[in-house]
Amino acid sequence: MTQTSADLRAQADAASAHLPGLILSAERLAAMIAPGAHGLRRAGPGEDFWQYRPAHSGDTARSIDWRRSARSDAQFVRDREAQTAQAVGLWVSSGQGMTYTGGTDRPSKLQRAQVMALALAMVLLRGGEKVGLLGQQARAGRIQADRLAEHMATATPRDTDSDAPQILTLRPNQRLVLISDFLGDPSWVGDLLDRAAGMGVRGVLLQVLDPDEETFPYSGAVDFRSLSGGMRHDSRDASGLRQAYLARLAERRDWLLQRSRAAGWHFGHHSTDHAPAHALGWVYQVLGG
Incomplete structure (x- = not known):
C-alpha cells in the first residue's frame, strides 16, 4: 500500500513527539556544566599557562617573562597551551535492552543516555567544538544540537537486545563518547579500543544502568526475559542468583x-x-584531559 504525504507526516510527528522534551531536559542539564575549549597540551595561542621554557634565539624580547628570568641566570618564555576545536563523536546504544526501566518513577536507560549525550553536545558546541554522531560529519553551531536531537528522537531501537558501533567509522585523532549498558557480548569493545589506540583516538565509555540492574532486588519465582524475547530464564529462587549476578x-x-x-x-x-x-x-x- 502506497503511503500518502499525510500518512508520512503523521508518522513523522508521532516519532518526534518527545523532541521538545528531550531538548528541554538536555538544555537544563547542559546549563549545570561550564563550557570551555579543551587544551591540546602543546604551545599555542591559548589563554591558559602551560609551562616555562628556556628562551631561544628566535624569541622576541616581548615574549620573555622577565620576572621568572630574574630568579636565575637564564631567560625564560611563558608558554601558553594551545586550544582549538575538537571533533567529538557520540554514540548511544539503541539495543532493546536500553529501553528497560524498573520503575515508572525513573527514565529508561535509553532516555537517560540520550539526554546526557545531547546535553554534552550542547556544552561542547557552546565551547566552540565540533560534534556529531559517530559515523556522521561533526559540525559546530547551535543548529547542530537541533540536528542531533531530531536524530535521537526519531531513532528506532534495534530488534536485538544490544548493538555495537561501526568500528570502521573511526577517524584518526577523534574524541569519542560511547554510552551503553555494556551488558551484552563485550567483544566489540575490545576490538574498537584496539583500533582506536592505533589511530590516536581517545574517549570515554559510560555505562548506564537501571538501579534494579545495579542491585538485583528480585526474590522468589521470577521469569526473566530479555526485551527482544531472545533470552529467557525461569528462576524458582531469584535471590539465590544475586551474588553470582553482582560478581559478574x-x-x-x-x-x-x-x-x-x-x-x-x-x-x-x-x-x-x-x-x-x-x-x-x-x-x-x-574528555578534555
Whole structure:
C-alpha cells in the first residue's frame, strides 16, 4: 500500500513527539556544566599557562617573562597551551535492552543516555567544538544540537537486545563518547579500543544502568526475559542468583575499566536513579584531559 504525504507526516510527528522534551531536559542539564575549549597540551595561542621554557634565539624580547628570568641566570618564555576545536563523536546504544526501566518513577536507560549525550553536545558546541554522531560529519553551531536531537528522537531501537558501533567509522585523532549498558557480548569493545589506540583516538565509555540492574532486588519465582524475547530464564529462587549476578557485573566493569585504561580511555558508570549532572560533568572533564 502506497503511503500518502499525510500518512508520512503523521508518522513523522508521532516519532518526534518527545523532541521538545528531550531538548528541554538536555538544555537544563547542559546549563549545570561550564563550557570551555579543551587544551591540546602543546604551545599555542591559548589563554591558559602551560609551562616555562628556556628562551631561544628566535624569541622576541616581548615574549620573555622577565620576572621568572630574574630568579636565575637564564631567560625564560611563558608558554601558553594551545586550544582549538575538537571533533567529538557520540554514540548511544539503541539495543532493546536500553529501553528497560524498573520503575515508572525513573527514565529508561535509553532516555537517560540520550539526554546526557545531547546535553554534552550542547556544552561542547557552546565551547566552540565540533560534534556529531559517530559515523556522521561533526559540525559546530547551535543548529547542530537541533540536528542531533531530531536524530535521537526519531531513532528506532534495534530488534536485538544490544548493538555495537561501526568500528570502521573511526577517524584518526577523534574524541569519542560511547554510552551503553555494556551488558551484552563485550567483544566489540575490545576490538574498537584496539583500533582506536592505533589511530590516536581517545574517549570515554559510560555505562548506564537501571538501579534494579545495579542491585538485583528480585526474590522468589521470577521469569526473566530479555526485551527482544531472545533470552529467557525461569528462576524458582531469584535471590539465590544475586551474588553470582553482582560478581559478574563487577567482573564486567573491571574488564571495561582495564581495557579502557590500556587504550588511554576512561570508563565510568551511572545509575538512572541518580541525578545525571555529576556523571555528565565527569565525562566533560575527562574528555578534555
